Amino acid sequence: MTYLIREANAQDFARLADIEKAAAILFSEVGLPEIAEHDPTDLDFIEAAARAGVVLIAVLDGAPAGFLLAAPLDLHTHIYELSVHPAHGRKGLGRQLVEAVCDWAEKKGDQAVTLSTFRDIAWNGPFYASCGFEEIARHEWTPALLLAHYREEGAGLPMERRCFMRKNLH
Template sequence: MTYTIRQAVAADLPLLADIERAAGALFADANIGEVDVDDVAELRLIESVARAGGVFVAVKDDAPVGFILAAPLDIHIHIYELSVHPAHGRQGLGRRLVDAVCDDASARGFKAVTLSTFRDVPWNAPFYASCGFRILDPAEWTPAFYLAHYHEADMGLPLERRCFMRKELK
């Protein structure tokens, strides 16, 4: 299958919720507690990230099959979400989407890309480590990371399994 990575266009944005739901179903087997697969990013949030130039999609036959949301947080670009429809998984699309964000961030003068994820879910921290990210010690957290951490607590995520990661850009 031939896939293309490109910046999202307005017509792509309403289609991302179905991809997010399908990808979210994979967490049911990850022992992270109750996962509400219908709790997807609001379209208004996705539109705001798109206005900041931070929505990239993986497409096949011009239909999105994966996406990444990334926008500034503090002084770095932060990946808020990466989802690939399971029917198109294991094709390297997640890595290509991460690379697109890192390349774009570097071209825009950012020095690093950050994210928050599960430490022990194979397609989370171990995957991002393979992309060049490292887990941050809490002594390295910025005020915005603490606010994001508190938000994750409000969402009921198991904080002991969460981490922030950063990749330095060239």
């Protein structure tokens, strides 16, 4: 299977929620049913990410299979969401999307790509580590990362399982 990875357009945005909802169901299998039940990313945020950064979509035979939302946070590109429909999982699509956003960030001159994730879920922390990301020690957090941490905490995420990660591009 060959996926086409391209920048999403406004017509694609409404189709992303179905992918995110399908992918979120996997969190029930690792003891996080509240994430599976959470509303998908709202259209306003997707549009804002597209204006300030990039929304990448992976398409197979004209149908969306996965997507990635990234936009600036501090001086880096930050991955806000990566979702792959389970029907397309475990085929390297998530890695292709991560590589595509890293290439995009490097071309625009960013020094690094950051993200927030669960450190102990196979398709989260260990997956990103296999893509070259490293956990950011708390004493290295910027004010923006600290605010993101507070937002996640306020949303009720289990913070002992969360971490920020960074991949240096140069």
